[in-house]
Amino acid sequence: MIGGKYIEEKIRAPKEPGPAIVPFITAGYPNTKDFKQTLYEISKKADVIEIGVPFSDPMADGVTIQRSSHMAIENGVTLTWIFNQLNEINLDTPIVLMSYLNPLYVFGMEELVDASLESGVDGFIVPDLPIEESKELNQRLTEAGLALIQLVTPATPKDRIEMISDQSRGFIYAVTVKGVTGGEGALSADVTEYLKQVQEISKIPVCAGFGIREKSDVEMIADYVDGIIVGSAIVETIEQGNSPTEFLDRLKN
Amino acid sequence: MKKDDQKLLKALLDGELPDESGRFGIFGGQYAPETLMPALKKLEKNIKIFLNDKAFQEELMSELNSWAGRPTALTYASQLSKKWGVEVFLKREDMTHTGAHKINNALGQAMLAKKLGVKRIVAETGAGQHGVACAAACARVGLPCTIYMGAIDIERQAPNVDRMKQLGTEVISVLSGDQTLRAAIDEAFRDWVSDPENTHYILGSVVGPHPFPYLVREMQSIIGKEARRQMLEIDQRLPDAVFACVGGGSNAIGLFHAFLGDLEVELFGIEAGGTSNDLGENAATLASGKPGILHGTYSMLLHDDDGLIQETHSVSAGLDYPGVGPEHAFLQSINRVQYTSAKDDEALELLREVCENEGILPAIESSHAFVEAKKWANENTGKRVLIGLSGRGDKDMPTLSKLMNK
Ligand SMILES: Cc1ncc(COP(=O)(O)O)c(C=O)c1O
Secondary structure (H helix, E strand, O other): OOHHHHHHHHHHOOOOOOOEEEEEEEOOOOOOOOHHHHHHHHHOOOOOEEEEOOOOOOOOOOHHHHHHHHHHHHOOOOHHHHHHHHHOOOOOOOEEEEOOHHHHHHHOHHHHHHHHHHHOOOEEEOOOOOHHHOHHHHHHHHHOOOEEEOEEOOOOOHHHHHHHHHHOOOOEEEEOOOOOOOOOOOOOOOHHHHHHHHHHHOOOOEEEEOOOOOHHHHHHHHHHOOEEEEOHHHHHHHHOOOOHHHHHHHHHO | OOHHHHHHHHHHHOOOOOOOOOEEOOEEOOOOOHHHHHHHHHHHHHHHHHHOOHHHHHHHHHHHHHOOOOOOOEEEOHHHHHHHOOEEEEEEHHHOHHHEOHHHHHHHHHHHHHHHOOOEEEEEEOOOHHHHHHHHHHHHHOOOEEEEEEHHHHHHOHHHHHHHHHOOOEEEEEOOOOOOHHHHHHHHHHHHHHOOOOEEEOOOOOOOOOOHHHHHHHHHOHHHHHHHHHHHHHHOOOOOEEEEEOOOOHHHHHHHHHHOOOOOOEEEEEEEEEOOOOOOOOEOHHHHOEEEEEOOEEEEEOEOOOOOEOOOOOOOHHHOOOEOOHHHHHHHHOOOEEEEEEEHHHHHHHHHHHHHHHOOOEOHHHHHHHHHHHHHHHHOOOOEEEEEEOEEOHHHHHHHHHHHOO
16 A cells, blocks of 8 residues: 555554554765664654655755754755665655655656655645645545545634645644644644544544643643644754653653 | 737737736646635736726826935936947936836835735845845835845845835744745745735736736836837837847836837837846846746746746846746747846946946846847947936945955
């Protein structure tokens, strides 16, 4: 199984009890040589792995992912490099690439589908591609069985959540905060109301992300989502030379 | 112009472009994070209401005239005319309040934001002209304002930084990315994303997701409307060629729009040629870029084979940008406007020529337009040219002093 269906299945039946865990790492950061090893390590705990394709202008990202993205570019990481690395490994965990649109556009839509099928990429998250602009990419990915995972945010009106959930595959990415990734502040109290609403509307699993850093965050929203996405906090863990698997363990246990 | 191109131009002039999806032909669109989509839609709706609202238009016109100093003069440049062998006219946006065309847009959007009931304004600035214009306009309408400015630009446009602060605006130095205009836009977007309902982002040029390229163009088109009328008032003759510098492209689109239907009038947009034609050493997006997506819009762009945005260089902070407004990419694609570039040293040379001959200190940005106009004049003796003098060069004194004392 591949793509949207595969992602959906893994989110619904996580490796450990509780919400599915979807860690985000920036490809080739802090260095390129450990990338495959880090993926193996993380796949022990992760239900889906989200890999960040570095971009020069990460408009929706906070300081941590800006930093990792910038360094990864310095390290020579490109979309082509990422596909090549993934071709060399075999994980038992779905892979999702998170990329701004321009690197994907330049790579070419057809080439993107081919490279994904070949290297075992199951889906994409594109933070600067709202549903109004995503028709072409969505169609191409869907035809190949791959997933375009769409985002909703606390600013998204109800009728729009409905439209987005109809078009999303794999899961819906429910952004928990207004703002960029990696926020320091605690999740706001009304976030559970919002997640409940998304959950009610959505026919596919809901994963919450942005600003989830520790166990207390997970506990607060666990009942309202199918999965949680951790980005900046795990990138910082890896940056400090600490074990990402131990970090992921602590989120639930 | 070919038949098909003329059809597209007609669609633009008839107001059919930007279309429902915010596109000028294939260019434009709305490539924004989901968090901003409700705010963009709301802005779109309100623009339709207020730009067609007579009371708002009158209020805006009254402020433009009594506070911002419009209409601006059309100056006959007698010395340059003699030297160049053509009639040279200058549209004097340098004479507006705060010293550049940026005030047309800043004032219009600040007044619009006030009507929308937002609580604060954010904006980016490169040369600092848009920042100063926003700071002044926000003080005028009574809204707090935060300006993001690249650390490199803060240094080279120092006089404007203190002006913004004096006007009660918070100036935040941007240390991420390339530390110039592009990084400042990234940072302003990040700020806007954190509270899109209560914040309005006054984008400073005809870039960004729809409806900004349209909104900013509407605010700037007064430049060309005035200039065309003023030219006709002199002797019922239009210019043979019109020149304007292009960063994001707001002063150029503002000047060009009234002349787009006059097919006998040649239009030239001049980008920053920097120090050389090599990638990274200029900001000549339309001359050497490829289509791509940056800051919410599909347009021409300086980026590499992996889709990473390229660093740019220009002696002028206001032109130092790797993208360009989608409407310019469109006008290039239908061959209505020709885009060229002027090098750093050429622009600085023309800056001095304008100073010495006309007693006007143009911004380094504006000086780029004079470079191409002079070249064109050389081959078109006896014709008439109109140059968009987008702003004054007071802000450039740190750069100019350094060069003078070399
Ligand atoms: C005087 C002046 N001219 C031109 C520009 C370039 O902007 P645009 O291309 O939007 O007119 C700037 C930007 O800061 C400016 O200050």
